[in-house]
Amino acid sequence: MSKIDEISVDMIESDLRYLKLLSQKFPTISDACTEIINLEAILNLPKGTEHFLTDIHGEYEAFDHVLKNASGVIKRKVNDIFGNTLRESEKKDLCTLIYYPEQKLELALAKEDDVNDWYRITLHQLIQICRNVSSKYTRSKVRKALPADFAYIIEELLHESQVRPNKHDYFNGIINTIVSIGRANEFIIAICNVIQRLTIDRLHIIGDIYDRGPGAHIIMDTIMKYHAVDIQWGNHDILWMGAAAGNESCIANVIRICTRYANLETLEEGYGINLLPLATFAMEVYQDDPCKSFKPKTGPDDVYKEKDLKLMAQMHKAISIIQFKLESEIIKRRPDFALNHRQLLDKINFENGTIMVDGKEYKLNDTHFPTVDPKNPYRLTDEEKELVTKLKFSFLNSEKLQKHVRCLFSKGSLYLKYNSNLLYHACISLDKNGNFKKIKLIDKEYSGREYIDRAERLAREAYFNKGNHANKQYALDYLWYLWCGADSPLFGKSKMATFERYFINEKETHKEIKNPYYDFWDKEEICDMILKDFGLSPETSHIINGHVPVKTLKGESPIKANGKLLVIDGGFSKAYQPETGIAGYTLIYNSYGLQLVQHEPFESTQQAIEEGKDILSTTFILERTADRMRVRDTDIGKELIAQIADLQNLLMSYRKGIIKELK
Structure with missing residues (x-):
């Protein structure tokens, strides 16, 4: 039957x-x-290949290259297909052509004596690679990935075998015609893009696209056009989302971090945020202040004039003081956030130049507070109020920022269940006994998945609810809490010690105690508990995390709980690379199982094009299935x-x- x-x-x-x-x-x-x-x-x-990246932090060149080379997969395919039939230099040139077809074409053709012969050889090679990467998909799916101009021709070349004698001339005839009518360049560019497109079936970004590096807006442009992508918000992403929603504390934090890392171009050039009012205010108020603790962090390749660094330091200090005042408004308004200990301006003894933190007195390394009234330290001056109004207007009316944030909401979430994997950026709050911590939101206690679901609804309400009622204001305040709150699933630390790092030399005050989650994440029974709470089977599922850089230099491993939890923050951000010793991870989940790819630092796109310098990557097999996984x-x-x-x-x-x- x-x-x-x-x-x-x-x-x-x-x-x-x-x-x-x-x-x-x-x-x-x-x-x-x-x-x-x-x-x-x-x-x-066979199931499509998924790539997982996290904590990109504005490093757009490295991010772009990892997408183009599919975390080293394309290079391995070129080696598999051509083996010893091509020299290493030829395989390297072929890979670079696939990654950067427009730029590499110009360099390659300038060296060739017989251009038409090079075209024919290269087209045959590219078609072989494209045939390989498209073999696991239906014709319909491949067809949708093809550019309209060449869809029919590429489909014919991919699905016609040269080994059949009656098709050999047909195949070569197509290649020769493409060359003879002067369409070889366009065809090469098109087929290279198809190879890139088909090598990664879906991209997962486990948070923190923003801050530190110079090109978060460029990364977002790429994400918006990408064929299949999802995002699990990180605390740095939620900060920009809060700024775009009009949360003044989030706006101040965004600007502070940009000045801290000398990354004003993302704000000014990327999003058209007018920082002139802040610069004018800072120069007037802090003109004689060296602002030593606020000198921007710059890289070895960054070149700035001394006067520009001084101005950035002044802007940095000005917006930091404003931030502390704005945050105090939320802390006072929301006692349930339990962040009263983060109000520190009122703990300063302005006569002695000291401050009380956790019951202990410390000497301040900077006692110049021209905008702070000792009698009412959290009151904004009239000039500060005017400045905040101007900055808020600029954020709310940045068309590109609003477009990118809407993309974060439409393609993103606090967590994702996908193909038996649980993806989230930071943590699930636990108590000291390893149980789900009960957390009160508004008038009800939540824990585990229920808490994350409620938090996400609040985040969405903060942006999309355009009313001015109490619920909207609470949601807007909560966006800031998600950035820095102790029980935020995106942060998961006792405090964000911003003030202490700037004004107190003693390192003991800088310590941020992690949520107990990080004490238990190497225990299988805890991971099983979390997976079950999210409706996943502990036998077949994994937790995939970012947020905490894996310090490989100190022998830390990204593999926790016997492989049930994977931490894939390997230091995409250049600011973290001295700690991690590497430059990021990519987790690859294909039909054969899980692979972790460890990347070395990426030098530059220019060197990749001109010298064929690829990212050096090392692949580790985490799990290999006995039977190849299928779409079913x-x-x-x-x-x-x-x-x-x-x-x-x-x-x-x-x-x-x-x-x-x-x-």
């Missing part, structure tokens, strides 16, 4: 309304049968199986006369 014969009339009639709607798309028995056959075939294809083993596979079941019901309803064919 077939599966269809087993379907009862009662099952069909209970779902008749839906089946009638489905019949409009598949109006005949033939249409329904064809779709069932097609979906069953797709279920048996994925979340998409589950959806397709459900669609097949619906189509089988439709087919039976046609055959039993319950629904009539429409054609």
Whole structure:
């Protein structure tokens, strides 16, 4: 008996309304049968390759290159396909051409005596690679990835075998014609882009696109155009989301971090934020202040004039003091955030130049506070109020920033369950015994997944609810809490010691105690508890984390709890690379299992193009499946199986006369 014969009339009639709607798309028995056959075939294809990246922190050149070389996958495919038939220098040039076709073409053609011969050889090589990377997909999916101008030609070349004698001349004829009519450059660029597109089926970004590096806005432009991507928000992302929503404390924090890392171009050039009012204010108020603690952090390749560094330091200090005042407003307004200990301006003894922190007195390394009234230290001056108003207007009216933040909301979330993996940026709050911590939001206690779900709803309400009522204000304040609160799933530390790092030399005050989650994340039973709470099977699932850089120099491992939890923050940000000793990880999940790719620092796009300098990457096999994973083993596979079941019901309803064919 077939599966269809087993379907009862009662099952069909209970779902008749839906089946009638489905019949409009598949109006005949033939249409329904064809779709069932097609979906069953797709279920048996190898699963697509997923790439996981985290904590990119504005390093757009390294990010772009990792996407272009698919974390070293394209290089390995070139080696597999051409082995010893090409010299190493030729394989390197071929890889660089795939990564940067427009730029590399110009350099390659300038060296060739017989350009047409080079075109023909290169086109044959690229088609071989493209055929390899497209082999795991349906023709329909490949067709959708092809550029309109060359879709038909590329499809013919990919699916026609040269080994058949009657097709050999046909194949070569297409190549020769492309060259003879002067379309070889455009065709090469198109097929290189297709190779890049098909090598990564889906991209997961586990948070922190923003801050430190110079090109978060460029990364967001790439993400907005990317074919399949999701984002799990990091605390730095939520900070920019809060700024775009109009939270003044978030705005001050965003500007402070940009001045701290000499990264004003993201604000000014990337988003059109007018910083002139801040610069004018800072020069007037801090003109005689050396602002030593506020000197920007610059890289070895950064070149700034001394006067520019001085101005950035003044702007840095000015916005930091404003930030402390603005944050105090939220802390006073929200006692349930339990952040009263972060109000430190009122703990300063202005006569002695000291401050009380956690019951201990410390000497301040900077006692120049021209805008702080000792009697009312959190009151903004009139000039500061005017400045905040101007900055807020600029953030709210930055068209590009608002577009990027809407993308973060539409493609992002606090966590994601995808193909049996649980993805989130930082942590799930635990108590000291390793149980889910109960956290009060508004008037109710939450814990575990329930708390994360409620937090995400608040984040969305803060941005999309345009009213001015109390719920909107609470949600807006909570966006700032997600940035720096002790029980924020995006932060997970006792405090953000910003004031202490600037004004107190003693390192003991700088310490930020991590949530107990980080004491327990190497224990399998804790990971099992978390996975179960999110509805996943501990036997087949993993937790994938970012946020905390893995210090490989100190022997730390990204693999926790016997492989159940993977920490893939390896230091994409140049600011962290001295700590980590590497320049980031990519986790790759393909049909054979899990691989962790460890990257060395990326020098520059220019060197990659001109000298063929690829990122040096080392691959570690974490898990390898005995049987190759198929689409049926994925979340998409589950959806397709459900669609097949619906189509089988439709087919039976046609055959039993319950629904009539429409054609």
